[in-house]
Amino acid sequence: MxxxxxxxxxxxxxxxxQLMGHDPRPCSVAISLGSHDLGVADTTVDLYRRGMMPLIVFTGATSRTTRERMPRGEAVHYRERALELGVPASAVLVEPHARNTGENIRFSRSLLEESGVEVSSVLLVSKPYEERRAYATARKLWPTVEFVSTSAPMxxxxxxxxxxxxxxxxxxxxxxxxxxxxxxxxxxxxxxxxxxxxxxxxxxxxxxxxxxxxxxxxxxxx
Structure with a gap:
């Protein structure tokens, strides 16, 4: 249309x-929110190359908009994209179960805690029109951490x-x-x-x- x-x-x-206007800065980790848009993975890789974080968590299962496009799950496809672009496997964690933004945050937090990763700040990477939603959700569910919400500059x-x-x-x-x-x-x-x-x-x-x-x-x- x-x-x-x-x-x-x-x-x-x-x-x-929806755009938060946060300037990306170095954080403990990036949490990259799965979706139908593989460009989120590309943006996350760009931030990694710029030294904004030493570790990436890709999070997301599938949804009605991604089942056909990403049959192995959003986080898995994001990881594959990142590795294709040169990110080392040691710098990537995969959370493959989340089906909404709340689960993205909760499940990623649990994965990081189980992995022994100390987190004081998180670079949230999402689609541009979900920067504010991701930030508001993360602040509610993980109030002890500082969040920087960002997306592709488009x-x-x-x-x-x-x-x-x-x-x-x-x-x-x-x-x-x-x-x-x-x-x-x-x-x-x-x-x-x-x-x-x-x-x-x-x-x-x-x-x-x-x-x-x-x-x-x-x-x-x-």
């Missing part, structure tokens, strides 16, 4: 809000072109924003202020049918 200018403007508001248009499916990107952005609105009350993440213009853009996109990634039974920010 080719979004109208109005839809694209609303999507841009959601995109800009514009909304560049990202949509890289995925090749503008509607999917818009649906994902709407779904991520909804979770920031409803999950704090459910104990899944910390609460963050959402500007009124961002909420209004989200409501308009919901009304126009960009709802395939919403939490079932909850179409709006209630």
């Amino acid at each position: 080719i979004p109208t200018q109005e839809v694209w403007d609303d999507t841009q508001l959601l995109w800009d809000y 514009t909304l248009s560049e990202y949509a072109d890289s995925i090749g499916d503008a509607r999917l990107v818009i649906d994902m952005l709407v779904g991520s924003l909804q979770r920031l609105l409803i999950y704090p009350e459910q104990g899944f993440m910390i609460s963050q202020e959402v500007p009124e213009d961002v909420i209004a853009a989200y409501e308009r996109l919901c009304a126009q049918g960009f709802t395939s990634r919403l939490v079932p039974g909850t179409a709006r920010a209630e």
Whole structure:
């Protein structure tokens, strides 16, 4: 689909809000969140080459958007990509069971503790439109650690072109924003202020049918 200018403007508001604006800096470890986007692995490798962390945890099982594309699991495919790009196997841990952001954090934390890795700071690597969601979830579930949330430095248009499916990107952005609105009350993440213009853009996109990634039974920010 080719979004109208109005839809694209609303999507841009959601995109800009999701970006945390953190500058990547050296951390104890990187946790790279699995998804349909193999570019997250590429971004993680780039950060590793820049000396931002000595160890990477790739985390993720499969989902409805990745079963066909990554049949061995998101974390496994991410690891394979990293090794192809020259990261040594000794610098990579794989957490292959997580099926949501909360599990990404909890299971990665457990894996690091079991591996005897001391962690004071974590570089969270995700898709651009999930920087804030990843950060809010991690802060809730692992409050003793400092988190830096980052992603590939891309514009909304560049990202949509890289995925090749503008509607999917818009649906994902709407779904991520909804979770920031409803999950704090459910104990899944910390609460963050959402500007009124961002909420209004989200409501308009919901009304126009960009709802395939919403939490079932909850179409709006209630």
